[in-house]
Amino acid sequence: AQRVTQPEKLLSVFKGAPVELKCNYSYSGSPELFWYVQYSRQRLQLLLRHISRESIKGFTADLNKGETSFHLKKPFAQEEDSAMYYCALSRGGSQGNLIFGKGTKLSVKP
């Protein structure tokens, strides 16, 4: 079965510290992986997708097929990064829906 696992419910770091939000997936095919962010009381926003290999707001994520991981990283956290972060997987073929992880709440302290 397809599954996305985010092992940390809450991650708390100090401003300027490095951040790594973990995401592991289970899928036998070739997945598309995404990171979505949800700031307080706002909508889910696309942060990154592995297909585009870009860096947004200083965040990067590399798909590691051997470890079936797509961890989100940022070298220096900012207070405005505090939010819920969701890792999501989209399956191959014509099935376009997303399978989400449970999310990690990132709290960046001053």
Next chain:
Amino acid sequence: EPEVTQTPSHQVTQMGQEVILRCVPISNHLYFYWYRQILGQKVEFLVSFYNNEISEKSEIFDDQFSVERPDGSNFTLKIRSTKLEDSAMYFCASSEGLGRYYGYTFGSGTRLTVV
């Protein structure tokens, strides 16, 4: 930047009543989706809609649920006879093409409370 609009933002309904949640996807998008998030749980896929028909649905999307694109702009989710366990945040999303390639744009959600 274009947005997916959802109304209402919060709806309270009595158990057994019908509710219709409304969404206006981005105008040139072709694929439409409904997701829900029960408090404290993960976001779950309900249904996808393309070319005026359901393209995929999850086990959650049973006979109590239906979707419609009545007028070419709105995309609605109807729950015929609400249950307490239908209380959740419901998100609409749309994508220009197949979401796995084009990405998904989400609305701000409708919080449904069934009492």
